[in-house]
Amino acid sequence: MExxxxxxxxxxxxxxxxxxxxxxxxxIPVVSITDMGMVRDVTVSDAGRVxxxxxxxxxxxxxxxxxxxxxxxxxxxxxxxxxxxRSTLTPPWTTDWINDDARERLRQYGIxxxxxxxxxxxxQLDAEPTRCPRCGSLNVCxxxxxxxxxxxxxxxxxxxxxxxEGFKSV
Ligand SMILES: [Zn+2]
Numbered sequence: 778m779e780x781x782x783x784x785x786x787x788x789x790x791x792x793x794x795x796x797x798x799x800x801x802x803x804x805i806p807v808v809s810i811t812d813m814g815m816v817r818d819v820t821v822s823d824a825g826r827v828x829x830x831x832x833x834x835x836x837x838x839x840x841x842x843x844x845x846x847x848x849x850x851x852x853x854x855x856x857x858x859x860x861x862x863r864s865t866l867t868p869p870w871t872t873d874w875i876n877d878d879a880r881e882r883l884r885q886y887g888i889x890x891x892x893x894x895x896x897x898x899x900x901q902l903d904a905e906p907t908r909c910p911r912c913g914s915l916n917v918c919x920x921x922x923x924x925x926x927x928x929x930x931x932x933x934x935x936x937x938x939x940x941x942e943g944f945k946s947v
Contacts (some may be wrong), residue, residue, distance in 0.1 A: 788857055790819045793827055796851045803840035803847075807886045810844060814874025817865065827852050832870045846939040868875035872944055884910045889932065907943045909934035919943075 787876075798811040799893070810816055810831070818830040829848050834842050836907045845862050852860045872891035875883075880890035889907045914936035916922050 787823050788827060788855065788945065790821055790824070792855065793819045793821070793829065793852060793856060793857075796855055797829065800844075800847045800851055802834075803843045805886065805888065806881065807882045808875075808879040810847075812876050812879035812882075815870065816848075824859070825857070826861065827857045828861045828863065830863045830865055831869075834870050883944070887911065887941055888943060889920065892942035893941055907932060909936060909939065910941055911939050912937040917941075 778834060795810065797816050798809050800810045802808050802810055802813050802815075804840040805813075813834055815831045815834060816829065817832050818828075822828070829852065831844060831848060841864065845864065848862045849860050852862075861886045875890065883890040887910050889910050892907070898923070907917055907919075908915055909932075912934060914934055917932045918935060920931045920933050920940070930943045931940065932943050
């Protein structure tokens with residue numbers, strides 16, 4: 778029996794993706810960075826170098842270096858020695874990249890998930906119908922364009938009077 782030689786372990790991109798799916802969003806721990814659609818590309822070269830390309834959710838988010846470090850660490854934890862993490866803003870991140878499962882978890886967490894950017898444009902200029910994540914009422918009003926970060930808006934529900942955060946669709 779030959780012992781496996783670590784230098785010849787062939788990492789599959791799917792293995793890397795699975796590890797990245799365990800990394801929570803730095804601002805919203807109930808969803809992962811892959812749920813949010815931040816990881817754009819994973820490549821494994823013949824020489825074993827792993828390159829991960831990600832797009833931060835909003836260029837104004839302060840968590841860029843946190844995400845970068847988390848990605849690098851997660852890949853290294855798999856036993857990969859040669860890791861490169863790239864960030865790209867082209868194309869820019871869009872809320873449409875958030876997967877359906879994550880939208881539901883955002884709602885349960887108390888953050889109104891963003892509407893698809895293509896919806897609602899016929900009627901309103903200020904796009905998305907936002908629902909209260911607690912009672913489901915559409916009877917909400919925006920109290921500030923930006924929440925604690927550039928990524929979110931603050932709302933208050935006219936039905937249950939609860940303030941909540943909503944994603945700005947971009
Ligand atoms: Zn409500």
